[in-house]
Amino acid sequence: MRSESKMKIIAKTSYGLEEVLVEELKQLGVTEVELATRAVMFEGTKETLYKANLWLRSANRLIVPIKTFKIKDAEDLYNKVKEIAWEDIFTVDQTFAIDSTVFSEIFNHTKFAAFKTKDAIADRFREKFDKRPDVDTDQPHIRINLHIGKEDDVTISLDSSGDPLFKRGYRESRSLAPIKEDLAAGMILLSGWDKKSNFIDFFCGSGTILIEAAMIANNIPPNINRAIFGFMNWKTFDEELFNEVIDHALDQETRFDFKIIGIDIDARVMGMCRTNIEAAGLTDKIELHKKDFKEFDAPELKGVIVCNPPYGERIGENVDDLYAEFGDNLKTRYDGWNAWMISSNMGALKKVGLRPSRKIKVFNGSLECRFMKYEMYKGTKKVHKMIRSED
Numbered sequence: 001m002r003s004e005s006k007m008k009i010i011a012k013t014s015y016g017l018e019e020v021l022v023e024e025l026k027q028l029g030v031t032e033v034e035l036a037t038r039a040v041m042f043e044g045t046k047e048t049l050y051k052a053n054l055w056l057r058s059a060n061r062l063i064v065p066i067k068t069f070k071i072k073d074a075e076d077l078y079n080k081v082k083e084i085a086w087e088d089i090f091t092v093d094q095t096f097a098i099d100s101t102v103f104s105e106i107f108n109h110t111k112f113a114a115f116k117t118k119d120a121i122a123d124r125f126r127e128k129f130d131k132r133p134d135v136d137t138d139q140p141h142i143r144i145n146l147h148i149g150k151e152d153d154v155t156i157s158l159d160s161s162g163d164p165l166f167k168r169g170y171r172e173s174r175s176l177a178p179i180k181e182d183l184a185a186g187m188i189l190l191s192g193w194d195k196k197s198n199f200i201d202f203f204c205g206s207g208t209i210l211i212e213a214a215m216i217a218n219n220i221p222p223n224i225n226r227a228i229f230g231f232m233n234w235k236t237f238d239e240e241l242f243n244e245v246i247d248h249a250l251d252q253e254t255r256f257d258f259k260i261i262g263i264d265i266d267a268r269v270m271g272m273c274r275t276n277i278e279a280a281g282l283t284d285k286i287e288l289h290k291k292d293f294k295e296f297d298a299p300e301l302k303g304v305i306v307c308n309p310p311y312g313e314r315i316g317e318n319v320d321d322l323y324a325e326f327g328d329n330l331k332t333r334y335d336g337w338n339a340w341m342i343s344s345n346m347g348a349l350k351k352v353g354l355r356p357s358r359k360i361k362v363f364n365g366s367l368e369c370r371f372m373k374y375e376m377y378k379g380t381k382k383v384h385k386m387i388r389s390e391d
């Protein structure tokens with residue numbers, strides 16, 4: 001019989017996406033969650049873990065805590081890590097790596113804590129098998145997460161994802177400033193797009209937002225193209241169960257009867273976008289236009305715009321006019337649409353000249369950004385809506 005025993009699971013995400021992650025978990029049937037900054041905690045079975053890795057769009061990692069304890073000093077950490085039955089988790093022939101976050105004053109160097117942990121694991125194997133597993137920091141079979149809090153409380157977790165979940169497996173080529181897949185998906189989910197209307201990205205670059213939108217629209221799991229997840233290297237991996245999860249996911253694809261449209265002014269970037277869309281198997285689901293966004297005629301059926309314009313980060317680049325044109329274009333052509341735009345350039349955002357109805361703080365990599373919502377309807381310029389600021 002298949003084990004239904006539950007484990008604690010921590011889904012890590014980016015700042016500002018926690019609430020959409022909770023919604024995504026609800027869709028997977030997980031109702032009891034604990035919300036933290038950049039993480040959501042919940043309990044689930046092995047099946048939940050496999051499904052979560054396959055389906056969660058706004059998470060970047062899923063880790064499973066296996067032991068928590070307090071320590072007095074570095075030796076104490078070594079001894080307690082050595083007590084864990086690592087040989088039940090992986091074999092001596094597999095490689096491992098430690099990712100560490102350390103706030104405790106016991107260690108004035110994060111690396112030292114990771115070093116002690118690595119030694120404890122290697123020594124346990126050596127004492128049992130006369131052989132130790134190798135460390136591989138690039139592509140380890142097993143990623144172990146070490147967290148030591150300010151109160152010297154330690155949590156050892158296994159990383160069930162391995163490579164971060166934004167590595168969907170479809171990206172063949174990158175534009176100059178691609179947005180990460182989990183943020184792109186998180187933005188679309190934050191927009192509240194109901195999948196019953198058209199979708200446009202004015203500045204589509206390598207196509208990340210479009211690809212994520214097409215997968216959301218057709219109910220395709222974001223990580224269906226990934227070859228490997230961390231949990232596949234665990235001794236407890238249940239291949240039959242995982243195949244069932246995949247088969248079930250493949251049956252969930254739904255029809256989408258509206259358009260997903262990408263626009264970009266740069267022909268080279270458009271080429272990359274096409275390549276990525278093809279790699280994701282979504283060629284027939286996305287329409288592309290190589291042109292200036294101002295020259296694109298809005299489709300008759302209204303919908304949602306989600307975009308990631310240039311932020312004016314490059315020396316000598318000024319995007320004030322571009323942002324002003326974005327606002328003007330919305331006013332003249334996109335009556336009835338909801339437009340969302342992310343940017344770190346707070347000055348340029350003011351040039352849009354429209355009153356946002358929402359402002360959400362998010363991070364694009366290390367850049368603090370605002371994700372702005374502009375609701376376009378006749379008389380937008382006259383109506384003053386309350387700004388819901390979620391800084």
Ligand SMILES: C[S@@+](CC[C@H](N)C(=O)[O-])C[C@H]1O[C@@H](n2cnc3c(N)ncnc32)[C@H](O)[C@@H]1O
Nearest residue numbers: 178179203205206208264265266292293308310
């Ligand atoms: C920050 S990048 C978008 C990156 C994209 N989200 C991705 O993941 O690859 C901004 C894009 O805007 C495009 N762009 C700049 N001005 C434009 C304009 N007037 N009309 C359409 N696209 C424009 C650039 O060619 C660039 O690809």
